[in-house]
Structures are given as C-alpha cells and as structure tokens.
Amino acid sequence: MIEAYLLHLLILICIYAILSMSLTLLTGYTGMLNLGHAAFFAIGAYASVLLVMAGFPFWLGFLAAGGVAALFGVLLSIPSLRLRGDFLAIATLAFGEIIRSIMLNWTELTRGPLGIPGIPKPELFGIVFDSMLTYFVLTIVVVLATYVVLKYLLDGKFGIALKAIRENELIAESLGKDVKMLKMQAFAISALFAGFAGSLFAHYxxxxxxSSFTLSETVLVLLMVVLGGLGSLVGSIAGAIILILLPEPLRFIGLPSSMVGQLRQIIYAGLLIVLIIKRPKGLFGEQWFGGIVSDSS
Amino acid sequence: MIALELKSISKHFGGVTALENVSFKLEQGKTLGLIGGNGSGKTTLLNVITKMISPNSGEVHFKGKRVDNLPAYKIARLGIGRIFQIGGIFNNMTLLENLFVATNSGNEEEAERILNEVGLVQKKNEKAATLSGGQQRLLEFGRVMIRNDELILLDEPFAGVSEGNCKKIEEVIGKLQKEGKTIILIEHDSKRIKRICNQLIELDEGKLAKKTNID
Structure with missing residues (x-):
C-alpha cells in the first residue's frame, strides 16, 4: 500500500518534471511567459487518448500527442511573435482558455465535461504498463529522454540564441539571429514535450x-519553474519534486479533505512569498522572474 | 570598391523629419566620421542601414547589392556589425556566451583569442553585467571581431568611458582599420575624430550639411 502511494508520487513527479522542463525552455530560456501551457498538456492528452481509443497503438498516440501539441505551439507562436512580456502572457492566457472551452463544448469529440473514462494502459513492444512499477519505469525513461534532448539543445548554440532573445531581441537580431524563427521553434519544442506529458498523464x-487542464495547472508548473530557477533544467526537476511532495504531509494530519485542498493553495502561496524574498533567482536560476515580465526592451 | 551607398534616404517620425534626402558613398576600408548636434539623425542613419527602422524612401546598397528590402537579421549576416550607444550586451550571459551568440562556431579557443585582444580574457566566465561601461563596449567590439564583419557601425563608443578604456578602444579600432574594415563612427570629440577618420559627414536636422576628406 505504502509502496503504491510512493510510486504514485514518483509518477506524478516525472510527469510534472517533463512539463516544467518544457516550460522553462520557453519561459526560462527564451523569456516568453506562457500562461497557456496547460493547453499543450491537454492537447497531448486528448490527442493520445482519442487515437488509442480509436484502435491505434499507444506509440502512435504518444507521438501524435507531441506532434499535435507542437503544431498548436507553432500556431500560437504566430500571433505571439509581436508580443512581449505581459502582453504575451495575456495572449497565451487567452489561448489556454480557448482550448479549454473547445474541450468543454466540442462534446462529439471530447464528451465535454463528462470527460473520457476507461482509458487503456499503454502497451509497447508487447509489454502492458499496467502496474505502478512498470508505469514508473516508462515515465522515468521519458523524463531522462526529455532531459537529454533539452540539455543537448539548450547547451548548444540554440540555447545561447534563445537566451540572447530573452536578454534583448533587437541586439540578437543585429547579430544575425532569426528571432521569429527561433521563437517559433521554442514554442514548438516546448509544446512537443508538454504533449508527451499529457499522453503519459491521461494513460496513467x-x-x-x-477540469484537469485549467489555468491553475499552468500556474503550478510555472511555480515549479520559478522555484527551480529560470533557465535551469535541473531546477525545473527540483521544482517538480518539491511542489509535488510539499503538500503531501497534509494528508496525514487528519484534516477534512475539503480543508486540505485550500491549505495546499496557502502553502504554494507562502512558498512563493518566501522564495521572492529569500531567493528571487530560484534554487538554480540565472535571472529574476520579474525581469521577463516587466522587460520593455 | 564602394562598400556602402545610400541613395536619397528619408525618414519621418510623424511630423518630425529625422533624415531628408541623405546620399553618400563610402569606399571599402575607409573610416567615416558622422557628426552633428543632438537629434540631427546620426543614430537614425545607423538604424536605417541595419534595418532596425525602415526608411520612408531611398535605398541602401552594400557591396553593390540592394539591402534595404531585407530583414535586419539577414543584413547582419551579410557582414554588417554594430556597437550600440547603450545596452548592447547580454547582461545575464557570460562573456564567452556573449561572443557565442555572435558566431555559429562555438569555438572556445577562438573566443578566448578575441577576448584577449580586447583585454577581457580573465573575465571570460563572468556575467557581462559585472563589466564597467568601457569594458562592455570592448566586449561589443569582440563580437564584431569574432563575426569578422566588413562594415562596422560605431555609435559613440567613447561616451562615458574611462581614459584607459578609450585608449584601448582606439587601439582596437586601429586594428580593425588595418584589417581593411569599413567603419562609420559617431563621435563628438573633434580631435579624436580627426585622428581616426578619413572622411567626415556632418548632419544638420536630418540633412547632409557638409562632407570633408581628412588626409
């Protein structure tokens, strides 16, 4: 029993680590505040589930989850290319709400608020990932793959170009960087991995x-990114671990469950306040979060 | 060979005329001094050349090819580099990273050699924000050097810089001149400008007022 509980937490940490790593590429490295990240998570989840439940194999659903999310990433990047800072944040916020409204109202496809139950566990190479342990292995493999790919991209010239855009777009352009194309790629890659996370979440x-893909979901992932530190993959993983584990002790002190949910929000808020006062750059970060929101350059 | 040619460039901001019918040719390897009072259009002229703003009319030609219809990043890739009046560096990135943005090679040895030339190699792994104003300009020089830009636009590189760093900057400009780079320099100190430049253009309220050759 306790084993199952711990594995459940580990699986959630893995899924959120993928989400927070994907968001830090966009927000931490490129300096684009995305308040619609849960939409990519949702698109991945629905794409994978709809395909698998229509009879396609899991690997196809999983790849399509990333692919469709990346496509929406490119679509969102087009109107966003002209926006910066808080204006960009508002545009992405609207995008997240539009996607959520579509999920609620396109009932022929998504069953709307009723949701889609009975999603099968994934099957790969003849192995069915139906136990907690095998599912954990699957998610940790995806986490490691995500880390390796993003680390490779972000340590190279792509990552340096993204950071230059975060610092000053005009100067980056004057040094020959195709800022629009780089931003579009950042959106696509970020959405790709969020889509993968969505698939893993849905089949788990x-x-x-x-209701699983609201703004508060984005805010939670953003909090992981900010806590870990902008522009740090390790930080994003640390943020996911801390924020998944932090509210767990509340389960054991015998409070009514209606209070636990509220207390969790208070803990997140309190943590954020402490963070801003004591360590504004986050645990492993390079830059203060406020810098990307109020940046007018 | 003509490196840069401007053909009757005009730029208005609302009712304000920033540039009016400015034309000139600049030969390869020459250094042009751009002078004029505040608001005479000097920086706007550099912005037009790098396409940070589009002119209302006129054409810009670089090495015989029309470039004013290209986006800014493509113009930069042709070999036009720039040093900004303020805020031209990436503060939260290290000196090496600042150079790596400018080049695609990612070659650390080359970057260190360039940093050595501008006298900043011992700070290579520090954040650029920790540099003094003059050192920040020198880092920008490092960027145009590693890019091997052919046309280099300098927007008041000596403003607010200590005497020691001014000397260093002048030395770096001298090196670029020896390598045959074409340079446009905005500068207020008339002694210094006569020491560095081959030609002078004076702008007055957006119009080309005077053109002089210095020998």
Missing part, C-alpha cells in the same frame, strides 16, 4: 476531463 489516470 485513465480518465480525463477539461
């Missing part, structure tokens, strides 16, 4: 509905 929980 085996039920999805639009």
């Amino acid at each position: 929980i085996t039920f999805i509905d639009p």
Whole structure:
C-alpha cells in the first residue's frame, strides 16, 4: 500500500518534471511567459487518448500527442511573435482558455465535461504498463529522454540564441539571429514535450476531463519553474519534486479533505512569498522572474 | 570598391523629419566620421542601414547589392556589425556566451583569442553585467571581431568611458582599420575624430550639411 502511494508520487513527479522542463525552455530560456501551457498538456492528452481509443497503438498516440501539441505551439507562436512580456502572457492566457472551452463544448469529440473514462494502459513492444512499477519505469525513461534532448539543445548554440532573445531581441537580431524563427521553434519544442506529458498523464489516470487542464495547472508548473530557477533544467526537476511532495504531509494530519485542498493553495502561496524574498533567482536560476515580465526592451 | 551607398534616404517620425534626402558613398576600408548636434539623425542613419527602422524612401546598397528590402537579421549576416550607444550586451550571459551568440562556431579557443585582444580574457566566465561601461563596449567590439564583419557601425563608443578604456578602444579600432574594415563612427570629440577618420559627414536636422576628406 505504502509502496503504491510512493510510486504514485514518483509518477506524478516525472510527469510534472517533463512539463516544467518544457516550460522553462520557453519561459526560462527564451523569456516568453506562457500562461497557456496547460493547453499543450491537454492537447497531448486528448490527442493520445482519442487515437488509442480509436484502435491505434499507444506509440502512435504518444507521438501524435507531441506532434499535435507542437503544431498548436507553432500556431500560437504566430500571433505571439509581436508580443512581449505581459502582453504575451495575456495572449497565451487567452489561448489556454480557448482550448479549454473547445474541450468543454466540442462534446462529439471530447464528451465535454463528462470527460473520457476507461482509458487503456499503454502497451509497447508487447509489454502492458499496467502496474505502478512498470508505469514508473516508462515515465522515468521519458523524463531522462526529455532531459537529454533539452540539455543537448539548450547547451548548444540554440540555447545561447534563445537566451540572447530573452536578454534583448533587437541586439540578437543585429547579430544575425532569426528571432521569429527561433521563437517559433521554442514554442514548438516546448509544446512537443508538454504533449508527451499529457499522453503519459491521461494513460496513467485513465480518465480525463477539461477540469484537469485549467489555468491553475499552468500556474503550478510555472511555480515549479520559478522555484527551480529560470533557465535551469535541473531546477525545473527540483521544482517538480518539491511542489509535488510539499503538500503531501497534509494528508496525514487528519484534516477534512475539503480543508486540505485550500491549505495546499496557502502553502504554494507562502512558498512563493518566501522564495521572492529569500531567493528571487530560484534554487538554480540565472535571472529574476520579474525581469521577463516587466522587460520593455 | 564602394562598400556602402545610400541613395536619397528619408525618414519621418510623424511630423518630425529625422533624415531628408541623405546620399553618400563610402569606399571599402575607409573610416567615416558622422557628426552633428543632438537629434540631427546620426543614430537614425545607423538604424536605417541595419534595418532596425525602415526608411520612408531611398535605398541602401552594400557591396553593390540592394539591402534595404531585407530583414535586419539577414543584413547582419551579410557582414554588417554594430556597437550600440547603450545596452548592447547580454547582461545575464557570460562573456564567452556573449561572443557565442555572435558566431555559429562555438569555438572556445577562438573566443578566448578575441577576448584577449580586447583585454577581457580573465573575465571570460563572468556575467557581462559585472563589466564597467568601457569594458562592455570592448566586449561589443569582440563580437564584431569574432563575426569578422566588413562594415562596422560605431555609435559613440567613447561616451562615458574611462581614459584607459578609450585608449584601448582606439587601439582596437586601429586594428580593425588595418584589417581593411569599413567603419562609420559617431563621435563628438573633434580631435579624436580627426585622428581616426578619413572622411567626415556632418548632419544638420536630418540633412547632409557638409562632407570633408581628412588626409
């Protein structure tokens, strides 16, 4: 029993680590505040589930989850290319709400607020990942792959170009960087991995509905990114670990469950306040979060 | 050979005329001094050449090819580099990273050699924000050097810089001149400008007022 509980937490940490790493590429490295990240998570989840439940194999659903999310990433990047700082944040916020509204109202496809139950566990190379342990192995493999790919991209010239855009777009352009194309690629790659996370989430929980992909989900992932430190992959993983584990002790002190949910929000808020006062750059970060929101350059 | 040619460039901001019918040719390997009072259009002229703003009319030609219809990043890739009046560096990135943005090679040895030439190699792994104003300009020089830009636009590189760093900057400009680079320099100190430049253009309220050759 305790083993299952711990594995459950580990699987959640893995899924959120993928999400927070994907968001830090966009927000931490490129300096684009995305308040619609949960939409990519949702698109991945629905794409994978709809395909697998239509009879396609899991690997196809998983790849399509990333692919479709990346496509939406490119679409969102087009209107966003002219926006910076808080204006960009508002545009991405609107995008997240549009996607959530579509999920709620396109009932022929998504069953709307009823959600999609009975999602099958994934099957790969004849192995069915139906136990907690095998599912954990699957998610940790995806986490490691995500880390390796993003680390390779971000340590190279792509990552340096993204950081230059975060620092000053005009100067980056004057040094020959195709800023629009780089931003579009950043959106696409970020959405790709969020889509993968969505697929893993849906096939783990085996039920999805639009309430799993709200703004508060984005805010939680953003908090992981900020806590870990902008522009740090290790920080993003650390942020996911801390924020998944932090509210867990509340389960054991015998409070009514209606209070636990509220207390969790208070803990997140309190943590954020302490963070801003004591360590504004986050645990492993390079830059203060406020710098990307109020940056007018 | 003509490196840069401007053909009747005009730029208005609302009702304000920043540049009016400015034309000139600049030969390869020459250094042009750009002078004029505040608001005479000097920086706007550099912005037009690098396409940070589009002119209302006129053409810009670089090495015989029309470039004013290209986006800014493509113009930069042709070999036009720039040093900004303020805020031209990436503060939260290290000196090496600042150079790596400018080049695609990612070659650390080459970057260190360039940093050595501008006298900053001992700070290679520090954040650029820790540099003094003059050192920040020198880092920008490092960027145009590693890019091997052919046309280099300098927007008041000596402003607010200590005497020691001014000397160093002048030395670096001298090196670029020896390598045959074409340079446009905005500068207020008339002694210094006569020491560095081959030609002078004076702008007055956006119009080309005077053109002189210095020998």
